Amino acid sequence: MKIALLGYGRMGKTIEKLAQERGHEIVKTIDANDDYDFNGAEVAIDFSVPTAAVANISACLNANVPVVSGTTGWLDHYDEMVALCKKNNGGFIYASNFSVGVNIFFELNKQLAKMMQGLKDYNVSMTEVHHIHKLDAPSGTAITLAEGILEHSDKTDWVLDAEENDKISIKAEREGEVPGTHIINYGSQVDEITIEHRAHNRNGFALGAIIAAEWLKDKTGVYSMKDVLNLS
Numbered sequence: 001m002k003i004a005l006l007g008y009g010r011m012g013k014t015i016e017k018l019a020q021e022r023g024h025e026i027v028k029t030i031d032a033n034d035d036y037d038f039n040g041a042e043v044a045i046d047f048s049v050p051t052a053a054v055a056n057i058s059a060c061l062n063a064n065v066p067v068v069s070g071t072t073g074w075l076d077h078y079d080e081m082v083a084l085c086k087k088n089n090g091g092f093i094y095a096s097n098f099s100v101g102v103n104i105f106f107e108l109n110k111q112l113a114k115m116m117q118g119l120k121d122y123n124v125s126m127t128e129v130h131h132i133h134k135l136d137a138p139s140g141t142a143i144t145l146a147e148g149i150l151e152h153s154d155k156t157d158w159v160l161d162a163e164e165n166d167k168i169s170i171k172a173e174r175e176g177e178v179p180g181t182h183i184i185n186y187g188s189q190v191d192e193i194t195i196e197h198r199a200h201n202r203n204g205f206a207l208g209a210i211i212a213a214e215w216l217k218d219k220t221g222v223y224s225m226k227d228v229l230n231l232s
């Protein structure tokens, strides 16, 4: 498969290595100020920066190149990208986290939220820990986890680095080179329940994005990682 990489940083380089090991060819890498010549790419993978994602995804869809995006921090514009994909009859997948482990954790989180619904003695909160270079907070994964809890909770929203009774408090910590840790806690006066996902490196995110690209290559439509992994 011929792949174009938008964003050639930590994730772009990890994806390049794993994609080549799977027999794929990186035909183009696009960083800031590079032109959008996709050089015959059959699929594009965008792991860039929050301010570039919309332009990058639009350029792919306008060039009829199916696009997998893992960039976080731009989701206010998600509906616009969905509309553009549909208008162009293109292919598009966004996921806040492409690792198989986190996608299972997303489902576990929803199941736990369902079980805790109505148990007023417990208060839910979340902590995410990432490397000091990360531009956005809270992480995209933390937002997806919060949305999963909100589906089964009396909480009305999430709030970053603050405590409000009717909101899920998300604490964002930045520490060294941590690849990504997400912790959900239900605490009461008598005990607490904690679930945690800890990435050991970036390979899980990268492999998931490549699997998504292999899956999307000949498809049109807007999909999620749940479709790719066939999670019920």
Ligand SMILES: NC(=O)C1=CN([C@@H]2O[C@H](COP(=O)(O)OP(=O)(O)OC[C@H]3O[C@@H](n4cnc5c(N)ncnc54)[C@H](OP(=O)(O)O)[C@@H]3O)[C@@H](O)[C@H]2O)C=CC1
Binding pocket: 006, 007, 008, 009, 010, 011, 012, 030, 031, 032, 033, 047, 048, 049, 050, 052, 056, 069, 070, 071, 072, 073, 095, 096, 097, 098, 099, 205
């Ligand atoms: N969904 C998921 O599974 C995961 C998502 N992410 C997300 O992916 C994104 C990238 O993460 P990471 O690789 O660690 O970040 P990096 O900062 O290492 O890489 C980002 C790259 O994008 C480049 N860039 C800047 N502007 C543009 C532009 N206009 N077009 C194309 N590229 C551009 C940067 O270049 P320069 O340095 O020259 O500015 C840099 O090379 C983040 O949003 C992160 O949150 C990360 C891991 C997993």
Ligand SMILES: O=C(O)C1=N[C@H](C(=O)O)C[C@H](O)C1
Binding pocket: 072, 096, 097, 130, 134, 135, 138, 139, 140, 141, 142, 179, 180, 181
């Ligand atoms: O910036 C990162 O590194 C990561 N970003 C994603 C996010 O914001 O959730 C996924 C992963 O946690 C690593």
